Amino acid sequence: MQSDARLRMLQDARARYLAGTMTRRQVIGLLGALGLSVAAAPWLRRDTAAKNAPAGHAAHGPAAAMQEGTPPAGEEGPPPATPALGEQPDGSTTWKVLAGGFNEELGAEYSIFLPETITINAGDRIYFEIGGFHNVVFGDVAPKPLFLPDPAPGTPVPASTGAPDAPQLMFNPEVLFPAGGDSIDGTTYVNSGVAIDPSTPPIVFTFPTAGTFDYICQIHAMHMKGQVIVQEAGADLPNDQAAYDQQVADRIAKLDVEAQALVELVPAATPAAGGAAVHEVYIGNGEEYIDTFRYYPYEVTIAAGDTVRWVWKGSMTPHTVTFLGGEEPVEDILFQGGEAGPPKVVLNPVSFYPSAKPAAYGGDGLMNSGYLGDFPGMNGTSFELTFDQEGEYKYYCILHAGSPDDPPTEGMVGKVTVQAAG
Numbered sequence: 198m199q200s201d202a203r204l205r206m207l208q209d210a211r212a213r214y215l216a217g218t219m220t221r222r223q224v225i226g227l228l229g230a231l232g233l234s235v236a237a238a239p240w241l242r243r244d245t246a247a248k249n250a251p252a253g254h255a256a257h258g259p260a261a262a263m264q265e266g267t268p269p270a271g272e273e274g275p276p277p278a279t280p281a282l283g284e285q286p287d288g289s290t291t292w293k294v295l296a297g298g299f300n301e302e303l304g305a306e307y308s309i310f311l312p313e314t315i316t317i318n319a320g321d322r323i324y325f326e327i328g329g330f331h332n333v334v335f336g337d338v339a340p341k342p343l344f345l346p347d348p349a350p351g352t353p354v355p356a357s358t359g360a361p362d363a364p365q366l367m368f369n370p371e372v373l374f375p376a377g378g379d380s381i382d383g384t385t386y387v388n389s390g391v392a393i394d395p396s397t398p399p400i401v402f403t404f405p406t407a408g409t410f411d412y413i414c415q416i417h418a419m420h421m422k423g424q425v426i427v428q429e430a431g432a433d434l435p436n437d438q439a440a441y442d443q444q445v446a447d448r449i450a451k452l453d454v455e456a457q458a459l460v461e462l463v464p465a466a467t468p469a470a471g472g473a474a475v476h477e478v479y480i481g482n483g484e485e486y487i488d489t490f491r492y493y494p495y496e497v498t499i500a501a502g503d504t505v506r507w508v509w510k511g512s513m514t515p516h517t518v519t520f521l522g523g524e525e526p527v528e529d530i531l532f533q534g535g536e537a538g539p540p541k542v543v544l545n546p547v548s549f550y551p552s553a554k555p556a557a558y559g560g561d562g563l564m565n566s567g568y569l570g571d572f573p574g575m576n577g578t579s580f581e582l583t584f585d586q587e588g589e590y591k592y593y594c595i596l597h598a599g600s601p602d603d604p605p606t607e608g609m610v611g612k613v614t615v616q617a618a619g
Contacts, residue, residue: 203488216594274418279399280324282438289320291401292438294423295445296414297329300451304609305456307485308414308513310423319407319430324411327392331414331421332372333400338384338411340418344544344574345369348386357563366549368530368542372415383408391416417513419572420486423548434599451616456487462510463493473502478611480569480579482593483512489513490597492611499584501618502557506581507566515570516594518547519601522562526593542572548595551576557585565595584615 266315282291295311306329317323325333341518346364354363375390380403389400404410404427428434464477479493488511497505507518519527529548531540551567558564567581584590590613591601598608 233577235444243501279326280322280401287320289322290317290443291322291324292317293324293326294324294550296327296333296400297331297421298449299328300453300456303453303456303460304606305452305460306491307452307456307488308417308421308450308512309448309452310412310414310421311448312441313422314424314426315441316426316428316435317404318428318432318434319405320403321427322401322403323425323496325389325402327389327400330391331416331579332391333389333402333412334387334415335381335402335410335412336377336384338413338418338422341372341415342369342573343372343416345457347541349541357553358546358550358565358567360546360550360567362418363546363550365546366544368544370541373542379403379418380405381410382406383410388415397407406605419513421513443567452487455484455487459483459487459489460491460493466509473504473583474499475504475506478505478507479510480507480511480518481514481516481609483510483514485512488512488514489548490594490609491605492518492594492609495605495610496612496614498614498616501585501587501615502583503615504583505613506579507569509569509571509578513572514596515568515572515575516596517568518566518592519595519613520560520564520590520592521601522564524559524563527563527565527595529595534593550574551580554582557583558590559584559586560588560596568596584613587615589614 280291282293284290292315294315297309298307299305299312300307308329310329315323325335344366345368347367354361354365371388373391375388377385377387379387379401381387382405387402389402392400404425407427407429410425412423412425421595459482462479462482464479466476476497476499478497481491482489482493492507493510499505509516520597521527527545528546528550531545533543547563547565549568552563552565554564564582567576568574569576569578569580571578591615592611593599593601593603594609596609598610600608601610603610
């Protein structure tokens, strides 16, 4: 799907959602169809003020403050036009680099810059086409933490999370918001910010001087790195845009093959050895540049008294295992302030931290693993529950689905079926 068409659909969905004429679940389904994770649209997580705003003013809350100039709901104009590529009237050239991508059929996200190295001339520009929850950072490529303890007093972490003494966390504003302008000289810290609103202008950087410029996505800094080699103006170039586009297509084809192999990884069944069995489910199989947004297998059938152990198998993306138990879907990102500038973006502790866990779960009340992943600050790489009552238990990843009732093709959902013991 062309980027302009996708932006128009997202912009329309945002207006309808904030106006209350499109449900959260419908938007989640659209995001999946467009190859975007829920994290790419934080405006789905409105704070109380935005939810209760009068009709016609819903977009004036903190979510709108994420991007100055966002039109009110129902008044959006055309999305910002992507820049024309190729030679420009002033003799410079505008190039394109992909920042991330998604295979909708496989539910696989590719956190990679393509091409990873590009050679241009002084005075040229690069348009970074963002495909997911990414930023583009030059000048200081040391990784920064995505989450920080909130320095201001806030809502205490509920005792129901099982982590009442843990700190309230917020997104690091140095990662989330733009800084440094749009000219790259190698000495200034420049951050595109995370493009979280369809009306955000395209990310285009100018390179006025020769040199070699490294850059990263701070959100996926472990693997997502790139380099721009800038020659003197007028120098012969090794590739044109068409050649780079072919390189990108070839690399994506290889990533598709690798992703296909990952989605076929399912844990082997473990027979019970004289008692209750433990059944494993893999979470988000991934490696290096690839993360998948599925549970493997989607459904597991067990006997009452058995245990299910979920094991995170990803690369760079956290996930949750969340049973609602009759409660409403959990909002994982909350906005605070923003009336006089960018808001503070806070992680809901009920989403981030694990629930207090009983000896056995019978389906009553929220049961959440918290963020799982193999990086600092996460709640480990595995989570397990024992089920003692027959029934069907649907669950989901708070970050990558709208609710446990989403279709498996439109969100990261799973199911545990518990049968009578013996």
